[in-house]
Amino acid sequence: MSPQIPSDPSIKKLKKSFLVLNNEINRMRTKTEWKSEIRSQGRESVRSHKSEYPDETETLWVEFTTLFNERRKREGRSPTKMYNVLSEEIDLSPATLASFYRHQKSPQRTSLDKIEAW
Numbered sequence: 001m002s003p004q005i006p007s008d009p010s011i012k013k014l015k016k017s018f019l020v021l022n023n024e025i026n027r028m029r030t031k032t033e034w035k036s037e038i039r040s041q042g043r044e045s046v047r048s049h050k051s052e053y054p055d056e057t058e059t060l061w062v063e064f065t066t067l068f069n070e071r072r073k074r075e076g077r078s079p080t081k082m083y084n085v086l087s088e089e090i091d092l093s094p095a096t097l098a099s100f101y102r103h104q105k106s107p108q109r110t111s112l113d114k115i116e117a118w
Contacts, residue, residue: 023062026069027103033079053106064115065101090118 053061072082079101083094092114099105100115107115 026065090114
């Protein structure tokens with residue numbers, strides 16, 4: 001049995017900081033992969049805009065990107081192919097999943113509910 005870590009505010013703050021840092025690293029990796037994929041498809045310009053998410057949505061985004069990346073690497077799929085697979089699984093458009101993954105738009109509540117259930 002592992003020891004329980006007290007849930008004092010400083011530990012919670014440290015956990016949140018760790019998630020935010022992990023989130024930023026994942027975002028930078030994703031942005032690089034996405035730009036590389038776009039260039040390989042022959043598109044000239046790549047623009048991205050980072051949306052500000054409320055804390056709850058930001059936490060969901062961190063969890064989603066982590067699970068997405070793990071599964072994508074395990075299955076050997078490109079981000080685009082993974083968006084298409086997930087689109088069918090959770091009944092959201094690939095564009096909605098891609099813009100959320102890239103931190104470009106905040107999805108509607110119904111979309112967030114579907115992502116959270118996944």
